[in-house]
Amino acid sequence: AQSVTQLGSHVSVSEGALVLLRCNYSSSVPPYLFWYVQYPNQGLQLLLKYTTGATLVKGINGFEAEFKKSETSFHLTKPSAHMSDAAEYFCAVSDNGNSGYALNFGKGTSLLVTP
Amino acid sequence: KAGVTQTPRYLIKTRGQQVTLSCSPISGHRSVSWYQQTPGQGLQFLFEYFSETQRNKGNFPGRFSGRQFSNSRSEMNVSTLELGDSALYLCASSLGGHRNYGYTFGSGTRLTVV
Numbered sequence: 001a002q003s004v005t006q007l008g009s010h011v012s013v014s015e016g017a018l019v020l021l022r023c024n025y026s027s028s029v030p031p032y033l034f035w036y037v038q039y040p041n042q043g044l045q046l047l048l049k050y051t052t053g054a055t056l057v058k059g060i061n062g063f064e065a066e067f068k069k070s071e072t073s074f075h076l077t078k079p080s081a082h083m084s085d086a087a088e089y090f091c092a093v094s095d096n097g098n099s100g101y102a103l104n105f106g107k108g109t110s111l112l113v114t115p
Numbered sequence: 116k117a118g119v120t121q122t123p124r125y126l127i128k129t130r131g132q133q134v135t136l137s138c139s140p141i142s143g144h145r146s147v148s149w150y151q152q153t154p155g156q157g158l159q160f161l162f163e164y165f166s167e168t169q170r171n172k173g174n175f176p177g178r179f180s181g182r183q184f185s186n187s188r189s190e191m192n193v194s195t196l197e198l199g200d201s202a203l204y205l206c207a208s209s210l211g212g213h214r215n216y217g218y219t220f221g222s223g224t225r226l227t228v229v
Contacts, residue, residue: 101171
């Protein structure tokens with residue numbers, strides 16, 4: 001089954017600094033990869049997704065991610081952090097195992113943005 | 116455009132009881148999936164319904180069940196509640212499948228079993 005590993009359960013950046021959230025995947029087939037964000041007491045919101053084609057994917061709120069097959073990575077970046085970016089971020093891979101096409105999520109990375 | 120609506124937002128139940136959670140997807144979305152979120156296990160897939168048929172099922176005991184109605188609204192039921200069932204239950208809808216369209220999630224139902 002496909003899986004993802006998020007490196008770092010907590011990441012702290014200063015406002016205006018680069019945001020880098022790391023995600024590595026394990027997949028025996030070309031993966032479908034996603035980043036979701038969860039704000040307190042809310043559901044998850046899709047930031048961006050990679051299916052096929054261009055390896056640099058642009059999402060909402062200025063985020064982007066690059067699919068690197070050689071490194072089995074799909075790291076999320078944003079050039080300049082805003083206070084409003086503080087949230088929990090989840091990397092996910094679409095699994096086509098016994099559960100059909102379900103999403104397998106990473107454990108999440110909590111992003112803290114300091115003034 | 117209305118989002119995914121889950122009711123109720125909060126529930127407190129006693130061990131051994133059963134509970135039913137409701138989800139109204141975005142208009143036009145025929146796929147509804149359910150996920151359980153806990154601090155220890157993270158987000159885990161429960162099941163997916165498409166056009167009133169269960170299309171996929173995760174690795175949960177038979178106490179967890181669901182259904183989808185002709186208007187795409189979905190319910191999930193948990194019988195004989197256990198303390199470990201305390202979690203945030205998230206419903207997600209998709210136009211066709213999450214691979215191409217992604218999910219739109221509701222705000223969840225927080226279930227506490229005492």
